[in-house]
Amino acid sequence: MKQALYEITSNRRIADAVYEIKLRGDVTEIKIPGQFVNLKIDGLYLRRPISVCDISGDCLTLIYKAIGKGTFQLSEMTAGQTVDVLSGLGNGYDLSVSGIKPLLIGGGVGVPPLYWLAKRLVEDGNSVTAVLGFNSAKDVFYGDEFRSLGVETRITTADGSYGVKGFVTDALPEFYTHFYACGPEPMLKAVYRNTFTSGQFSFEERMGCGFGACMGCSCRTVTGYKRICKDGPVLKKEEILW
Amino acid sequence: MTKISLCGITIDNPVIPASGAFGYGREFAELYDINILGTFSFKGTTLEPRFGNETPRIAECNCGMLNSVGLQNPGVDAVVMHELPELKKVFAKPVMANVSGFSLEEYAAVCERLDGVEQIGWLEVNISCPNVRGGGMSFGTSAKQAAAVTAAVKKVTGKPVIMKLSPNVTDITEIARACEDAGADGISLINTLIGMRIDLQRKKPVLANTFGGLSGPAVFPVALRMVYQVAHAVRIPVIGMGGVSDADGVIEMMLAGASAVEVGAANLVNPYVCRDIVKNLPAAMEKYGIENLEDIVGIA
Structure with missing residues (x-):
């Protein structure tokens, strides 16, 4: 974990209420896709946890949806402004068990952490498929970014206004060696029921600290109580109590 | 001089991370040498392991936060067998044990179990957790019950017993006196x-x-007032806490009557806050013309 000031280099809207922010700073503690950072936003007491979308050199990319006070305020920040960032939080995805044909399943703002994961899995020589689900065409983002990594990318929308009509579970490939999922809990539960290999899920919870001190985000698992922020946010399929 | 005496034990400075905001120390020991602290109060510990309340357990408000963790902890046996030996590797000072319970017998049993642990300097007995039913705060809102817990705990331990009080009462001085x-x-x-x-x-x-329980800078004036009232009502040492997040806050609490000061919520927002407070204390003392911190306790 590291606390550092990052400078915003860009902050732009990429879908309905969804923003991509790029920041430059000390990213040395951000090591594994699926980890998150915790941003201090002026005037708000608690930090805002946001998963890492990409790391490139000393540039950190985050994607967030402006839905509350903190994220609205973040969406109004501009290049040149600085943000206090706690980085290197959470366990991240285990890439070593991906097999040669890993499947990435993302829903809405659960898609971002899968981007860096896809990049790393492709670099490791794997044949990666991504199924990305959104509500509607106006919500879709990063399809081209996944495709340009060489990832076979399938996009679903609940209303059929873009890509396959339906949910991510309507577009899963027949064969894959392991899956990685991130998205809203109903989607994760559907993925849990409709997948046949081992896999990993990234969870979300309201957090106090983001680094394991306050027990604000605990959950029950097969192997006991876990803190989403420190022992997660990624849990293995076999650990989950559903 | 930042040294102070707390119930017969001298500590290097009055800065004490508060229970519930510092776990059993491990997460923070990864960030800085926690031996620079006066001590810290570990996560509220009960006889049996507890998961606590369902999530969400955290909410935010202007200048503060609410939590309803509900005393999640691994139970006193796991603390003694696992957490404290781990802590020993990174913390050489006496630690403050925060204890909670749902009956007089449970409070006594936990304290008895911890009494034999050399690493523990003080027992901080939480009779004020607002997030559990049938225990915690129900003991801290009645003078009679608060006295009963105190007596039950004192019977089983030779370590200094510090009673942690709830502000959710009509007259906190009555409970403190009891x-x-x-x-x-x-x-x-x-x-x-x-x-x-x-x-x-x-x-x-x-x-x-x-x-849930409100903490953070929003509660500081309320906490300060209650510390002032209690310090005037009792002769035993008082530890002040509530919304402290910098060296000035520590000094203000001490002027109100606190012999030492706990820092809670601020650790969650800035994990280095207690390190920074310890570092900044001497300069703050110089700024306000304070030579010995002990001399300013309750002089406001």
Whole structure:
């Protein structure tokens, strides 16, 4: 974990209420896709946890949806402004068990952490498929970014206004060696029921600290109580109590 | 001089991370040498392991936060067998053990179990947790019950017993006096103030537990007032806490009557805050013309 000031280099809207922010700073503690950072936003007491979308050199990319006070305020920040960032939080995805044909399943703002994961899995020589689900065409983002990594990318929308009509579970490939999922809990539960290999899920919870001190985000698992922020946010399929 | 004496044990400075905001020390020991602290109060520990309340357990408000963790902890045996040996590797000072319970017998059993642990300097007995039913705060809102817990605990331990009080009472000085009369060696206050938030989208309480404990800078003036009142009402040492997040806050609490000061919520926002407070204390003392911190306790 590291606390550092990052400078915003860009902050732009990429879908309905969804923003991509790029920041430059000390990213040395951000090591594994699926980890998150915790941003201090002026005037708000608690930090805002946001998963890492990409790391490139000393540039950190985050994607967030402006839905509350903190994220609205973040969406109004501009290049040149600085943000206090706690980085290197959470366990991240285990890439070593991906097999040669890993499947990435993302829903809405659960898609971002899968981007860096896809990049790393492709670099490791794997044949990666991504199924990305959104509500509607106006919500879709990063399809081209996944495709340009060489990832076979399938996009679903609940209303059929873009890509396959339906949910991510309507577009899963027949064969894959392991899956990685991130998205809203109903989607994760559907993925849990409709997948046949081992896999990993990234969870979300309201957090106090983001680094394991306050027990604000605990959950029950097969192997006991876990803190989403420190022992997660990624849990293995076999650990989950559903 | 930042050294102070707390119930017969001298500590290097009055800065003490508060229970519930510092776990059993491990997460922070990864960030800085926690031996620079006066001590710290570990996570509220009960006889049996507890999961606590359902999530969401955290809500935010202007200048503060609410929590309804509900005393999640691994139970006293796991603390003694696992957490404390781990802590010993990174913390060489006496630690403050925060204890909670749901009956007089449970409070006594936990304290008895911890009494034999050399690493523990003080027992901070939490009779003020607002997030559990049938225990915690129900003991801290009645002078008679508070005295009963104090007496039960004193019977089983030779370590200094510090009773941690709830601000959710009509007259906190009455409870503090009852604890003192029952043999308490110190008083710490305040635990969190009961509050709530409602999610405007869902039109339901944010916290799964509906209510939670308010902490952070928002509570500082309330805490300061209660520390002042209690310090004037008892002769035993008082530990002040509630919304402290910098060296000035520590000094203000001490002027109100605190012999030492706990820092809670601020650790969650800035994990280095207690390191920074310890570092900044000498300069703050110089700024306000203070030579010995012990000399300013309660002089306001």
